[in-house]
Amino acid sequence: MIKLNVNNETSRLRAVVLGTAESNxxxxxVEDCYDPKSIEHVLAGxxxxxxxxxxxxxxxAQVLEKYDVKVYRPEVIENYNQIFSRDIAFVIEDKFIEANILPDREREYKAINNVISQINPENVIVLPEECHVEGGDVMPWNDYIFVGTYTGDDYPDYITARTNKAAVLELQKLFPNKTVKSFELRKSNTIAKDNALHLDCCFQPIGKDKAILHKNGFLVDEEYEWLLNFFGKDNVFEITKDEMYHMNSNVFSISEEVIISEKNFTRLNTWLRAQGFTVEEVHYxxxxxxxxxLRCSTMPLIRD
Structure with a gap:
């Protein structure tokens, strides 16, 4: 059996699901793309x-193995995109929560049955149908669960709006001992630089008390300010619009000291090292x- 345990984003990682790009x-x-950035690259060739x-x-996978992390991979579905394992489910405490994702992606969830079958069935939670949620929008942070959402009346018009109010309320019910704090994200179906697809596209906690943040990803200034004050200005690395577009906030923590990051994130990686982090750089x-x-393609199962 897999004994699930995730209480935050940065405690020492022991087991993770890493997506796969095989048979992609x-x-x-264009009409089959789920986000504006993919459309951009399809059109540009x-x-x-x-x-x-x-x-x-x-x-x-090699970096994770270097740090003795147990790595699970999905069963490969032919001709299917299975890279982003974070979207399909997420773990909080000892609960494995199935994300209610875009219906086309149901097969992706079934492809990690090698993991789900090893979890106590009582801890596998399926949310009510009206709850829309994806793992990229959900961040356990000790006494808090941070959730990215979009509650505009035009929610159904946005394929980029992935987590709704019903899911936020349901998470509060499931974890009454935590404070569920939601943040309205800026959405665009057409302009990638104006679209915060998930909360982890414009924010991520790192280390013990630091964070990467992008102001324009948030629709409500007060909510952005709340995060800034929560971590403290000196502990926050503010990324630019271009850096958000290149996904600088979407790094992945193996522990409070070790972060996997993209090689090209020069400004961020320099800052991380200056803060005392070990940065494992990869091409991504x-x-x-x-x-x-990186965060999108990993789903932690066990952290110390």
């Missing part, structure tokens, strides 16, 4: 090649073209 299904049609993405994901810029990066 080639270049999608720069959509990532499968062999490049496989190579990028293997480099992450091809995967980034699909509006997801």
């Amino acid at each position: 299904g080639g270049i999608p049609k 720069t959509y990532p090649k499968e062999e490049d993405m496989v190579k990028e994901m293997e480099s992450v 810029s091809e995967i980034a073209k699909q509006e997801g990066l």
Whole structure:
């Protein structure tokens, strides 16, 4: 059995699901894309090649293995995108919560049955149908659960709006001992630089008390200010619009001291090292073209 345990984003990682880029299904049609960044690359002829993405994901697997992390991979579905394992489920405390994701992605969830079958069935939670949620929007942070959401009346018009109010309320019910704090995110179906697809596209806690943050990802200034004050200005690395577009906030913590980051994030990586972090750099810029990066393609199961 897998004994789930996740209380925050940065405690020492012991087991994780890492997605796979094998048999990725080639270049999608524009109308089949889930986000504006993928559309951009399809139209520009720069959509990532499968062999490049496989190579990028293997480099992450190697870093995880170097730190003795048990790595689970999904069963490969032919011609199907299974890179972003964070979207399909997430763990809080000892609960494994199935994300109510875009219906087309149901098969992705079934492909991690090798993991789910090892979890106590009582701890596998399926949310009510009206709750929409994806793991990229959910961040356990000790006594808090931070959740990215969008509650505008035009929610149904946004394929980029992935987590709704019903899910926020349900999480509060499931974890009454934690404070569930939601943040309204800026959405765009068409302009990637104006779209915060998930909370982890514009914010992520790191270390014990630091965070990466991008103001424009938040619709409500007060909510952004709350985070800034919560971590303290001196502990926050503020990223630019371009850096958000390149997914600088979507790094992944193996522990409070060790972070996997993209090689090209020069400004961020320099700052992280100055703060005393060990930065494991990998090439991940091809995967980034699909509006997801390191946190999006990993789903932690056990942290100390």
